[in-house]
Amino acid sequence: MLTTFVYPWFFLVVWSLFGVFMGMLVLRLIFNYTDPNPFGKVGRFGYKIRKATERWVYPASRFLAMYNVDTRLGPLLTLLIGLVITYFFTQIIGNTFFVIDGLTAGIVRGSVSVIIGFVLYGLLSVLVLFIFIRFLASWFVFTRKTFLAFVVKVTDPIMLPVQRLIPPIGMFDISAMLVLIGISLLQSVVLNVFVRGQ
Numbered sequence: 001m002l003t004t005f006v007y008p009w010f011f012l013v014v015w016s017l018f019g020v021f022m023g024m025l026v027l028r029l030i031f032n033y034t035d036p037n038p039f040g041k042v043g044r045f046g047y048k049i050r051k052a053t054e055r056w057v058y059p060a061s062r063f064l065a066m067y068n069v070d071t072r073l074g075p076l077l078t079l080l081i082g083l084v085i086t087y088f089f090t091q092i093i094g095n096t097f098f099v100i101d102g103l104t105a106g107i108v109r110g111s112v113s114v115i116i117g118f119v120l121y122g123l124l125s126v127l128v129l130f131i132f133i134r135f136l137a138s139w140f141v142f143t144r145k146t147f148l149a150f151v152v153k154v155t156d157p158i159m160l161p162v163q164r165l166i167p168p169i170g171m172f173d174i175s176a177m178l179v180l181i182g183i184s185l186l187q188s189v190v191l192n193v194f195v196r197g198q
Contacts, residue, residue: 001104002097011090018086025075025082028053032072056082088132095125102195117194124187128180130155135176 031046038047053075060081061074099122106114130151137148162175 001101003094003101007094007097010093014086014090018082021082022079024049024053025057025079028057029072029075032075053078085136092125092129092132095128099125113194117190120190120194121187124183124190127155127158128183131159131176131179131183134159 027046027049031049036043036046038044057074057078060077061071064073064077065071099118102118102121103115106112106118133148133151134155137151158179159175162179166175166178168175
């Protein structure tokens with residue numbers, strides 16, 4: 001029910017909001033390179049766009065400055081990060097709705113195998129969420145008493161062996177992507193064994 005009726009509307013709203021955000025970032029990128037007259041209509045509009053997007057673009061610009069890259073490209077980096085976050089956010093919510101629908105169907109049918117399958121699938125989805133949070137957290141500093149520290153502690157047994165095999169390449173750590181691919185394959189196996197096999 002949720003996957004069929006609620007998720008399409010949720011998906012539409014989230015990606016529409018991202019579309020508005022993307023439009024503002026593209027405008028800011030254009031204004032960064034055209035540098036319009038600050039006293040004209042276009043300049044005042046550019047200032048409003050800059051003010052509205054500053055809290056999102058500033059960390060990206062600061063990151064680019066650390067590597068001596070043109071800070072005017074900050075909106076582009078923010079756009080790419082926003083695209084990844086929006087995609088994963090919609091996938092996580094879609095997975096949550098899928099698990100809730102599956103558990104409900106399993107309970108209605110009285111199928112223990114389907115219930116076990118969706119519980120395992122849900123736990124793997126939580127692990128995917130934690131690894132995604134850990135990936136995002138790698139850009140920020142956090143203390144040992146935060147939720148992020150808990151996420152790192154939970155995902156360390158999986159991530160550390162993979163990171164030893166495949167160390168980060170510069171600032172890019174592809175081990176998280178490989179672990180996520182492995183978990184998605186495991187989720188497919190769980191669905192085939194416990195749910196579709198019934």
